[in-house]
Amino acid sequence: xxxxxxxxxxxxxxxxxxxxxxxxxxxxxxxxxxxxxxxxxxxxxxxxxxxxxxxxxxxxxxxxxxxxxxxxxxxxxxxxxxxxxxxxxxxxxxxxxxxxxxxxxxxxxxxxxxxxxxxxxxxxxxxxxxxxxxxxxxxxxxxxxxxxxxxxxxxxxxxxxxxxxxxxxxxxxxxxxxxxxxxxxxxxxx
Amino acid sequence: xxxxxxxxxxxxxxxxxxxxxxxxxxxxxxxxxxxxxxxxxxxxxxxxxxxxxxxxxxxxxxxxxxxxxxxxxxxxxxxxxxxxxxxxxxxxxxxxxxxxxxxxxxxxxxxxxxxxxxxxxxxxxxxxxxxxxxxxxxxxxxxxxxxxxxxxxxxxxxxxxxxxxxxxxxxxxxxxxxxxxxxxxxxxxx
DNA sequence: GGGCTAGTCTAGCGGCGCTAGAAGTTCTAG
DNA sequence: CTAGAACTTCTAGCGCCGCTAGACTAGCCC
Numbered sequence: 001x002x003x004x005x006x007x008x009x010x011x012x013x014x015x016x017x018x019x020x021x022x023x024x025x026x027x028x029x030x031x032x033x034x035x036x037x038x039x040x041x042x043x044x045x046x047x048x049x050x051x052x053x054x055x056x057x058x059x060x061x062x063x064x065x066x067x068x069x070x071x072x073x074x075x076x077x078x079x080x081x082x083x084x085x086x087x088x089x090x091x092x093x094x095x096x097x098x099x100x101x102x103x104x105x106x107x108x109x110x111x112x113x114x115x116x117x118x119x120x121x122x123x124x125x126x127x128x129x130x131x132x133x134x135x136x137x138x139x140x141x142x143x144x145x146x147x148x149x150x151x152x153x154x155x156x157x158x159x160x161x162x163x164x165x166x167x168x169x170x171x172x173x174x175x176x177x178x179x180x181x182x183x184x185x186x187x188x189x190x
Numbered sequence: 191x192x193x194x195x196x197x198x199x200x201x202x203x204x205x206x207x208x209x210x211x212x213x214x215x216x217x218x219x220x221x222x223x224x225x226x227x228x229x230x231x232x233x234x235x236x237x238x239x240x241x242x243x244x245x246x247x248x249x250x251x252x253x254x255x256x257x258x259x260x261x262x263x264x265x266x267x268x269x270x271x272x273x274x275x276x277x278x279x280x281x282x283x284x285x286x287x288x289x290x291x292x293x294x295x296x297x298x299x300x301x302x303x304x305x306x307x308x309x310x311x312x313x314x315x316x317x318x319x320x321x322x323x324x325x326x327x328x329x330x331x332x333x334x335x336x337x338x339x340x341x342x343x344x345x346x347x348x349x350x351x352x353x354x355x356x357x358x359x360x361x362x363x364x365x366x367x368x369x370x371x372x373x374x375x376x377x378x379x380x
Numbered sequence: 381g382g383g384c385t386a387g388t389c390t391a392g393c394g395g396c397g398c399t400a401g402a403a404g405t406t407c408t409a410g
Numbered sequence: 411c412t413a414g415a416a417c418t419t420c421t422a423g424c425g426c427c428g429c430t431a432g433a434c435t436a437g438c439c440c
Contacts, residue, residue: 011386040428050389052430061428117307119357149367152360153351153375156368157343160350167309170342177339178346185343185375230397240420242399251397 019057019068021047027069030110038062063118067129070114074132077104077115081139091187097143098158098182102175105162112162145188154186209247209258211237217259220300228252253308257319260304264322267294267305271329281377287333288348288372292365295352302352335378344376 025046029038040062044054058064084100085093105112140158141151161178164170170178215236219228230252234244248254274290275283295302330348331341351368354360360368 039426041426051428052390053388055429056387116353116357148361149364149371152354152364153347153368153371156350156354156360157347158350159354160346160348161343163306163353164342164346164349167306170346171338174339174342178343181339181343229395231395241397242421243419245398246418 015057018047018049018053022054022057022065023068023072026065027072027111030069030114031108035066035110035113038065066114066118069111070118071129071132073108073111073115074129074136076108076111077101078132078136078139080104081136081143085139085143090190091183093143094154094186094188095179095183097140098161098179101140101158102162102165102179105166109166112166116159116163144186150186157182157186205247208237208239208243212244212247212255213258213262216255217262217301220259220304221298225256225300225303228255256304256308259301260308261319261322263298263301263305264319264326266298266301267291268322268326268329270294271326271333275329275333280380281373283333284344284376284378285369285373287330288351288369291330291348292352292355292369295356299356302356306349306353334376340376347372347376 022043026038026043029042029046040051040054043065044051047054054065055061058068060067080100080103081097084096088096137151137155140155141148144150144154146154161170161182165172165175212233216228216233219232219236230241230244233255234241237244244255245251248258250257270290270293271287274286278286327341327345330345331338334340334344336344351360351372355362355365
């Protein structure tokens with residue numbers, strides 16, 4: 001039985017590793033050349049297999065791969081925002097989180113795109129994503145120290161800033177000023 | 191000479207009309223079935239011609255068509271926001287503009303997508319778009335009555351709210367509350 | 381050994397954006 | 411009046427896309 005279990009274990013591990021390879025490769029390619037350059041053929045090729053193998057791991061095709069990448073993103077963004085509040089409070093925490101959020105969006109544009117450009121149902125279709133999505137929101141809530149509506153507004157500013165900065169619609173040289181003003185307008189009342 | 195001019199006039203008019211047909215058809219199809227359903231073949235078919243004719247009007251292909259649709263959108267959004275401030279001042283104006291902006295984004299999701307999902311260079315590549323883009327920003331500036339940075343921030347909240355609402359990430363039943371809070375946080379000092 | 385299952389691949393479908401070059405039509409110049 | 415230039419439009423095709431049916435191997439169980 002141990003042998004059989006060992007085999008099954010092996011198999012599971014091999015599949016899991018390959019699945020991760022796909023996700024990593026997709027993310028890397030997207031970040032380097034954009035999501036349009038991520039095709040099922042290229043992806044399958046990069047891991048040394050053919051398309052049907054990829055579809056074995058992700059029956060939903062490219063969309064499901066993007067969703068898996070996005071899930072990683074949500075975890076990383078939440079963690080970045082939580083880390084940013086360390087040692088800060090009040091307005092300082094708000095600005096620190098804002099900076100962390102915008103840095104994340106700026107440094108991983110393709111990842112951020114997967115997280116927010118995809119219809120949300122695509123994410124919820126995958127098991128256990130809800131907690132991940134929730135965690136990021138909570139990290140913002142801690143910083144602004146407000147009710148749900150305030151947090152939603154805070155999130156919206158950050159998301160809006162990230163998108164507009166990325167598409168070159170805001171003056172890059174005024175970035176620090178914008179973050180400071182976010183602090184002024186969203187700092188919790190003392 | 192009048193005859194020759196008349197012919198040329200005719201030709202210009204015919205071409206302009208067909209161009210407009212393409213733009214209108216693209217917009218309608220996108221709004222009804224999403225931009226993925228807008229293909230050069232379908233578009234050409236819908237106006238009773240073939241693909242090369244469409245490419246004669248829009249050498250940049252689908253992207254350039256989207257850009258033309260987006261341009262219409264910028265004009266309409268700016269006009270909506272300007273109209274919203276009429277008869278309001280201070281916080282009232284801010285909330286009115288916010289409501290107008292979000293209504294626009296909610297009622298024309300495909301149009302809004304063309305405006306902001308497309309790289310900005312695509313828009314500037316078309317002659318005379320800069321003024322259109324500027325006009326919308328100015329309408330926001332009037333409402334918040336602040337400097338450039340404040341307006342950028344106000345724009346970011348609206349854009350962020352629009353995108354997150356559209357993708358179902360904010361609680362729909364708290365929409366009014368969010369707009370009211372935008373008013374509270376962005377009303378110009380009296 | 382002989383059948384069964386799992387894993388993988390080949391080959392193909394329909395559709396995409398885009399374009400070269402043929403064919404038809406209208407205008408112009410001699 | 412006619413020959414050719416210029417314009418307009420179409421046919422047909424390229425290479426790529428996401429996705430899938432069915433053939434082929436290799437290892438396991440009886």
